[in-house]
Amino acid sequence: MGPGWGIRTHASRAALASALAVIVLPAPAVPTPAAQSREPPVSPDATSAMRMARDAQRAFEHVRRRNFPRGPLVNPKCGEGIGRFCLVEGWDDDDWEPVPEEPEVMEERHALIAVLDSAARVIPDDEWLTGQRVAYRLEAGRAEEALALLEACRMESAWCAALAGFVLQERGRYAEAEAAFERALGRMNEAERCGWTELGPVLDRRTRGRYERFACGSSPQRAVERSFWHLSDPLWLVPGMERRSEHLARRVRAALQADAASPWGMRWGDDLTEITLRFGWPAGWERARRRFVGSRTDEIVWSHRLPGAQKFTVSGLGPADDGSLWDLDEPEGRTSWAPVFGEIANLPHQVAGFRRDGRRQVVAAFTWPDSLPSCDLESGLFLADAHGVTASRTERGSGPLAVAEPRGFAPATLVGVEARCDEGPGAARARMPLADGHPLLSDILLLDAGGPSPSTLPEALARARGARTARAGETLAVYWEWYGSPATATALQVTLSLAREGKGFWRRALEWSGLARGDTEQAGIRWLESATNPAAEGRTVELRLPTLDEGRYRLTLQVVSPTHGPAESSVEIEIKE
Incomplete structure (x- = not known):
């Protein structure tokens, strides 16, 4: 509460x-x-x-x-x-x-x-x-x-x-x-x-x-x-x-x-x-x-209010850029309520978008919070706009979820990941704005390392991490897709960098290359690879995290194509000891 x-x-x-x-x-x-x-x-x-x-x-x-x-x-x-x-x-x-x-x-x-x-x-x-x-x-x-x-x-x-x-x-x-x-x-x-x-x-x-x-x-x-x-x-x-x-x-x-x-x-x-x-x-x-x-x-x-009362009513009529519109930990100064399904916890999760047949497919994985009782779960992934849910997928259990935007609807602007106990109190959720993304580059999906490298989204989703967290020094895998036309004569230049939140990409890139110095903890790799498939082409790379202080970092992927120019995607990761 x-x-x-x-x-x-x-x-x-x-x-x-x-x-x-x-x-x-x-x-x-x-x-x-x-x-x-x-x-x-x-x-x-x-x-x-x-x-x-x-x-x-x-x-x-x-x-x-x-x-x-x-x-x-x-x-x-x-x-x-x-x-x-x-x-x-x-x-x-x-x-x-x-x-x-x-x-x-x-x-x-x-x-x-x-x-x-x-x-x-x-x-x-x-x-x-x-x-x-x-x-x-x-x-x-x-x-x-x-x-x-x-x-x-x-x-x-x-x-x-x-x-x-x-x-x-x-x-x-x-x-x-x-x-x-x-x-x-x-x-x-x-x-x-x-x-x-x-x-x-x-x-x-x-x-x-x-x-x-x-x-x-x-x-x-x-x-x-x-x-x-x-x-x-x-x-x-x-x-x-x-x-x-x-x-x-x-x-x-x-x-x-x-x-x-x-x-x-x-x-x-x-x-x-x-x-x-x-x-x-x-x-x-x-x-x-x-x-x-x-x-x-x-x-x-x-x-006295009811114990466990939380603020559910939004403080405005449009989502904030940082998703704070649905911060369940915000003091419930304006209004509050305690529903029978109990206090709703924040749900550790990750969400990523991919292109399929001219539509966006959104996938999600989550981790049931330790603070809630162990139980049989019902879970759901929801695409929505300011007026209602436009597409959803519900399942039994805690497995990853995927849902595609419906044809004939305006692009979704919101996404929600939710889970609750089938019986008795216990519920958790995460809601946030859904970014449009780059037309040539998917979002980043974090995977558990080890085993064969996934080359398709279903393979990657089966190994998706249930939260955007990692330990310092841990090895994790990163999956993304490139949707540009083939470029057999020249290779794509790929840069993957990790830096503490608070600085822009170019500043981080300069620090990573040694052309600038700062107090931002950062690490990165750069390589060349070919793009030969005209359809969605999945790639996976394993990344061993350096020894970093606890905190929030941004993992940024930049792909530069001689034909299409630069494209960038990023995700926030919380480093824990």
């Missing part, structure tokens, strides 16, 4: 000063309990039943707050102010774990559910009651009861479909949740859909400014939303866009709380809506004392 935001929101009896401007979100346009005030007057029995239900809900939240665990005396530093609340960065959240609820709280919740059910027999179609009955059943671990309750809900109701998506999402049934939310959105008018799908504060400030220039519900805005959720999808290996359905589930949670007592003991407001959309419902709360200068203290409420 990446370090960063402790995601403890806290509020004192006196509202905390906001360090940043508060972002006010429009209330979701799905029918809410507030709309019931415009309905015809209800019978005295219905009025009494509703009063009893609301009193019981307030009483339960009072009991819940009274039983919050006691936390330490603290003096937190506000990292970001949101209305009455502060996000506190790095406050030992990695060490926090949820504690079991007190028996009194569990008993009171079951009693509350019974009261809500009694009121629902008098007012069977009330949306506030339906929402509370579903939410508290879910808290009590009675999710199947909640889904059964919703089966009797009005089939045409968008709210009932949204509640079903909410329950399914919380249970980790993401494909079913996505389908339920699509039913809910399909039952809304355009204004209602716009209120629910609007991205709001999950966007960084610059991207949000661009996004909000589009008319709500317009085609350009919808295109931005599709791109955002595609790029923010935790695993392309899992069908659907589970991070988008999580966003919609958080919309449901905010709507449930908008006209109900909250665990914080404060009226729900735009600040709590923003916090919920960005970080979800807390995994737990604590009561603590905030220490001021001198001996004065004040009581505050901490709310």
Whole structure:
């Protein structure tokens, strides 16, 4: 889990000063309990039943707050102010774990559910009651009861479909949740859909400014939303866009709380809506004392994020040149989520592109991280653009993967390599921009040394290393392909150089040749060879690495043809002791 935001929101009896401007979100346009005030007057029995239900809900939240665990005396530093609340960065959240609820709280919740059910027999179609009955059943671990309750809900109701998506999402049934939310959105008018799908504060400030220039519900805005959720999808290996359905589930949670007592003991407001959309419902709360200068203290409420929460939402709508758009170790300061398939690790890998029949074929090899449990794997290689996956290949196991760009599509700009356990938690991924490459020279594929030198891509792929790492002094093999026309009269000049990152090729070449000196550690070889095959011609050379310090180095291949001129390909390698 990446370090960063402790995601403890806290509020004192006196509202905390906001360090940043508060972002006010429009209330979701799905029918809410507030709309019931415009309905015809209800019978005295219905009025009494509703009063009893609301009193019981307030009483339960009072009991819940009274039983919050006691936390330490603290003096937190506000990292970001949101209305009455502060996000506190790095406050030992990695060490926090949820504690079991007190028996009194569990008993009171079951009693509350019974009261809500009694009121629902008098007012069977009330949306506030339906929402509370579903939410508290879910808290009590009675999710199947909640889904059964919703089966009797009005089939045409968008709210009932949204509640079903909410329950399914919380249970980790993401494909079913996505389908339920699509039913809910399909039952809304355009204004209602716009209120629910609007991205709001999950966007960084610059991207949000661009996004909000589009008319709500317009085609350009919808295109931005599709791109955002595609790029923010935790695993392309899992069908659907589970991070988008999580966003919609958080919309449901905010709507449930908008006209109900909250665990914080404060009226729900735009600040709590923003916090919920960005970080979800807390995994737990604590009561603590905030220490001021001198001996004065004040009581505050901490709310904790789920352990293992990670940042999946992208910080922009176009891939960064260095692939940092998907850095899972980045502090999750804007938004975070902890899916049921567990914390996603960075996947050691290598990716290379080759030319076949006028198309690019991309190959990948990976190594399952030691930090994850050993298990039967499902793996996938994905080619994509900013709007969706254009080609993919999935397999069982940890073998190398290959996929070709489909005909009739624009060239892919993104590539993803993913693996996850067939059963139980455990997943890893790598995503990055996919460079166009040189039309005459393939990418470099690193191989394990030893045995006959591969002359074809399938032979090379069978020996591909699962990561771009090597040990100082180790021997490794390098495979590439040349696609230029035959040049029997003159030979190709090939240069293979290795230099510490931070200097350009020509500087490295001068240092390698002895014409320049610098503090860059470098090594290289140069040779001549013929090009006789008009088709793809594979070559392999073994390279013994010199004794180098640990660090990141760039292996650069340059091929100079008398006919076509120079072509260059390179790959970053991490040298380890």
